[in-house]
Amino acid sequence: MSAQQPVLQLQNLTRVHGAGATEVHALRGIDLAVYPGELVAVMGPSGSGKSTLLTIAGGLDTPTSGRVIVEDTDITAASVKELAALRRRSIGYVFQDYNLIPALTAAENVALPRELDGTSARKARVEALKALEEMGLGHLADRFPDEMSGGQQQRVAIARALVGDRRLVLADEPTGALDSETGESVLALLRSRCDAGAAGVLVTHEPRFAAWADRVVFLRDGAIVDQTVRSEADSLLSGQVAEA
Amino acid sequence: MSIRHGLLALLERGPRYGSQLRTEFESRTGSTWPLNVGQVYTTLSRLERDGMVAQGGEDAAGHALYAITDSGRTELRTWFGKPVDRTSPARDELAIKLAMAVGAPSVDIRDVIQSQRRHTVKAMQDYTRLKAQALVAVESGGARERDDVAWLLVLEQLIFQTEAEARWLDHCESRLIRLSATAANSGSGADAPAPATAPRAEEAAPAEAPKAADRQGTDASPPVAGAR
Numbered sequence: 001m002s003a004q005q006p007v008l009q010l011q012n013l014t015r016v017h018g019a020g021a022t023e024v025h026a027l028r029g030i031d032l033a034v035y036p037g038e039l040v041a042v043m044g045p046s047g048s049g050k051s052t053l054l055t056i057a058g059g060l061d062t063p064t065s066g067r068v069i070v071e072d073t074d075i076t077a078a079s080v081k082e083l084a085a086l087r088r089r090s091i092g093y094v095f096q097d098y099n100l101i102p103a104l105t106a107a108e109n110v111a112l113p114r115e116l117d118g119t120s121a122r123k124a125r126v127e128a129l130k131a132l133e134e135m136g137l138g139h140l141a142d143r144f145p146d147e148m149s150g151g152q153q154q155r156v157a158i159a160r161a162l163v164g165d166r167r168l169v170l171a172d173e174p175t176g177a178l179d180s181e182t183g184e185s186v187l188a189l190l191r192s193r194c195d196a197g198a199a200g201v202l203v204t205h206e207p208r209f210a211a212w213a214d215r216v217v218f219l220r221d222g223a224i225v226d227q228t229v230r231s232e233a234d235s236l237l238s239g240q241v242a243e244a
Numbered sequence: 245m246s247i248r249h250g251l252l253a254l255l256e257r258g259p260r261y262g263s264q265l266r267t268e269f270e271s272r273t274g275s276t277w278p279l280n281v282g283q284v285y286t287t288l289s290r291l292e293r294d295g296m297v298a299q300g301g302e303d304a305a306g307h308a309l310y311a312i313t314d315s316g317r318t319e320l321r322t323w324f325g326k327p328v329d330r331t332s333p334a335r336d337e338l339a340i341k342l343a344m345a346v347g348a349p350s351v352d353i354r355d356v357i358q359s360q361r362r363h364t365v366k367a368m369q370d371y372t373r374l375k376a377q378a379l380v381a382v383e384s385g386g387a388r389e390r391d392d393v394a395w396l397l398v399l400e401q402l403i404f405q406t407e408a409e410a411r412w413l414d415h416c417e418s419r420l421i422r423l424s425a426t427a428a429n430s431g432s433g434a435d436a437p438a439p440a441t442a443p444r445a446e447e448a449a450p451a452e453a454p455k456a457a458d459r460q461g462t463d464a465s466p467p468v469a470g471a472r
Contacts, residue, residue, distance in 0.1 A: 043365070045418065188376070207410035208403065211368035212376075218358065226358055228366040 006033040006069075007168050007199035008057060013066035015052050015222075026052040027063070028222040036167070039191060039200040041210035044219035050203040051172055053219070057201060058091050058170045059083050070168060088117040092161035092198075094171035094190075100145040100153055100160075106132060107141040110160045117164075131163040132156070135189060151182045158186060162193060169193060169200040175209050187212040247279065247287050249323040252296060252316050259300055261307035262288060271388070274374070274395040276402070291316065338409070342416060354417060361413045368406045375399045 013030040016023055027049045034040050042050050055061040057068060059075045068075045070090055075083055100109045110128035115121055132138050137155055145153050154177055162169065171190060175183030183206075191212050194200045202213060210216050218226040247269075254260060254268050262284045269279055288310055291297040296316030300309055312320070338360060345353040378396040382389065 045414070191376070205414075207365055207368055208372075208407045210365060211372040211403070213369065216362075216365050216369065218362070226362050228362055228369060230369065 004035050005072075006035050007071060008032075008034040008201065009067070009069040010053070010057060011067040011069070013053070013056060013068065014064045015049075015056060015061070016064045025222050027056070030066070030222075030224060032217065032224070034168075034199040034201055036197050036199055037194055038215065039194040039202060039213045041202045041204060041213035041216045042219055043205060043207070043210050043216055045205070048219040049222040050205075050219055052222075054170050054172050054201060054203050058093060059087055085117075088113055089164070090166060090168055092163075092166035092169045094158050094161045094169065094174040096173040096176045100157055102145050105142050105144055106137065106148070106156045106159075109145075109156060110163050113160065114164050119164075127163055128159075131159040135159050135162075136185075151178050154178060155182075155186065158189065162189075167198055169198050171200065171202045173204055174202070175204065175206065180208070183209060246323070247283060248291060249320060251284070251287055251291065252312055252320045252323075255297060255310060255312040256317065256320060259309040259311040261303065261309055264307070265310075271391045272394040273398050274378075276398055353420060357413050357417050361410060364406050364410050364413065368403060368410065371399055371402045371406065375403060 010030050010032040013027050014025070015027040016025055018024055030049075030053060032040070032053075042053060044050050052061065056063050057070075059068070059070075059078075063076060066076070070086060073082065073086055075086060078086065100106075101112070104112065107125060107128045110131055111121070111124035114124035114127055119127070129138065129141055132141050135155055135158065137152065137159060140148060140152055140156060143152075145156075148156065154174070158174060161171075169190065174190070175186055178186060187202075187209050190200055190202065194214075200213075202210070204210050214230045216228045217224055250269055250272075251265055254265055260268070263281050265288075266279050266281055266284045269284075288297060292299065292310070294315075296313055296319055297310045298313055300311045302308055341356065342353065345351050345356050375396065378392060378399055381392040382396055386392075
């Protein structure tokens with residue numbers, strides 16, 4: 001894994017909100033590299049900087065200092081146009097407040113980022129239907145957001161984030177509004193997406209969902225204080241004897 | 245752990261010999277609780293002494309076969325019908341460790357909590373990967389389906405237990421932060437049970453361990469992770 005180029009690199013990232021007496025250090029010197037095929041979960045209490053980290057990684061916010069490199073592009077130095085293209089082509093978002101466009105069907109919502117990137121409407125629809133199908137949502141393709149349950153809407157929003165050939169998936173509490181079984185299936189989908197070669201960053205406070213990741217990073221007061229190291233599958237449970 | 249009743253349950257499906265019982269026990273529980281053949285034979289001879297199993301002939305390869313008796317069946321029914329006792333919890337090393345760390349000199353309880361949290365979440369990652377494999381096995385059906393389902397249930401129990409522990413650790417940490425902030429605000433910092441390095445207390449997410457919070461004060465027994 002380490003022989004490969006990371007899909008996402010955060011280098012000495014800091015983010016300060018406000019100034020003077022009201023200054024808040026949301027991030028303090030974050031270093032993180034995420035490789036193809038890797039799902040990294042970021043855990044920490046509210047206010048620890050999890051969401052700030054994710055929005056900066058996705059180019060939705062800019063750091064006070066430090067660099068964000070996606071594939072080969074330093075997005076902190078990219079032009080507005082380059083950044084927009086990168087966000088359309090390389091970065092998939094799964095945010096807690098997914099915003100489906102109410103006037104568009106599920107398939108149209110999912111096709112939208114592809115159309116915006118210049119894909120023909122017809123091809124974009126084919127890709128959208130494929131993404132929905134993969135998530136078991138094919139039957140919802142022609143429904144409007146207000147005709148779907150919250151869980152269904154959220155899954156459509158996830159299909160939209162994963163449509164096309166994104167290599168970086170950023171997910172902020174994607175299971176927040178879902179019951180635990182639906183939440184598991186969302187994580188299984190993210191997992192399979194990473195197993196297929198994408199790099200994923202998942203922000204969550206739910207240990208059960210973080211446990212789907214290869215690596216769990218613990219954030220506290222804007223700094224990484226600890227992380228788990230993955231073990232090889234064949235060593236799992238071997239020689240581990242629970243107390244009788 | 246009841247090896248005794250586990251063996252009776254396997255024998256109810258027909259006579260078996262010792263190492264066969266061991267193999268079947270482990271495939272049901274995914275070797276989570278490995279048995280050695282010695283334990284199996286010791287348990288069988290106690291069951292025989294108590295009249296719950298009887299030796300009955302050999303199989304073609306000359307293995308001595310054991311069969312369940314009527315009183316063994318009665319014992320098994322009673323076992324399935326009776327809940328496992330949770331009212332006198334086993335000593336929990338982690339609960340004891342945290343209890344001892346409160347106010348202990350030269351111990352940063354948040355470090356104790358974090359080092360346990362890393363370990364516990366890591367264990368959950370491992371169990372979750374095994375669970376993903378078990379789910380695939382169950383969904384593909386096949387001859388071993390019953391064993392795969394049994395293994396999945398055991399894995400999910402391990403995941404629920406570690407999850408409860410991780411939530412309890414979050415809860416402990418945010419409670420300690422709250423308490424130390426309260427102590428600092430009232431100017432009696434000397435009594436603070438947590439180190440004075442506590443960050444913004446209002447952001448310490450009390451909602452992150454609602455289950456643990458609900459348990460507070462409703463149960464006289466000590467908080468034991470995973471005892472649900």
